[in-house]
Structures are given as C-alpha cells and as structure tokens.
Amino acid sequence: MLINERTIKKLTTSSGKYLVKVFNEKILFKEQKSKNNSARIEYHYCLVNGNYCNCIQFLYDGLIQDELLWCKHLIAAKLALAMGRYENILIDDQEYNEICMNTIMKVQTS
Numbered sequence: 066m067l068i069n070e071r072t073i074k075k076l077t078t079s080s081g082k083y084l085v086k087v088f089n090e091k092i093l094f095k096e097q098k099s100k101n102n103s104a105r106i107e108y109h110y111c112l113v114n115g116n117y118c119n120c121i122q123f124l125y126d127g128l129i130q131d132e133l134l135w136c137k138h139l140i141a142a143k144l145a146l147a148m149g150r151y152e153n154i155l156i157d158d159q160e161y162n163e164i165c166m167n168t169i170m171k172v173q174t175s
Contacts, residue, residue, distance in 0.1 A: 068141055068144050068145045068148065068150050069145075069150050069151075070150065070151060070152040071088070071152075072087065072088045072089075072141070073085060073086075073087055073088075073141060073142060073145035073150065073151035073152070074086040074088075074151060074152050074153075074154055075145075075146065075151045075152070075153045075154065076154050076156045076160075076161065076164070077153055077154070077155055077156065078155075078156055078157065078158050078161045079155065079157070079158075080158060082158070082161055083113075084110050084111065084112055084113075084161070084164065084165070085110070085111045085113055085142035085145070085146070085151070086108050086109075086110055086111075087108060087109050087110075087111060087118075087138040087141050087142055088107070088108045089107040089108065109138045110164065110168050111138055111139050111142040113139065113142050113143055113146060116134070116135065116139065117139075118135075118136045118138045118139045118142075119168060120136055120138055122136050122137075123135075123136040123138070123139070
C-alpha cells in the first residue's frame, strides 16, 4: 500500500477530532488509466487512536476472531500520520459526526 497525500486523507475538525480516510491505491491507479472512468474508488475510515477500521477484514479478524490488532488500512494510517505523508482536510463537527454515524458505525462489506 502506497502511503502518500493521494491515498491518505486526515479529516480534522476545528475542535481537534479526526479520522483518517484510506484509499485503495490500486483502484486509484486503475481509475487514472481508465478511459471511461468506470473504476470504483474504494476507501475505508480509520479511528487511529481507537484502533478501529470499518473494513470487513478488521471486523472479522480483529473484532470477531480477536486475531488481528491492526488491518492494512490502520497500519497505513498510523505510518502516514507518523511520517506526515497525508493530506489534511478540515471538516466541521457535523460532517465528522455524520461520517461516524453513517460509515464508521456501519461496516463496509464491499
């Protein structure tokens, strides 16, 4: 997984709350090469301090089986934050809450 400003977005509120949006770089690359832009952009949200990702692997192997501490999205998010290799995007508290309620709390199954 590539760690850069294109694949890692830190969504930060003015009050300091944040979550990290991790894009699948293979799909981004396919989209860039696609003539008809039919490639689907896939991403997952991570709560880095809470050690949580909404991907299906983390749900099953991390939460249900208790065999996984971090998925590849969490590892990428933690590395990107440590290295400063991410794009910082300011969002308001309402948008943060909506993302948490509509995405983080609902596991991505695709």
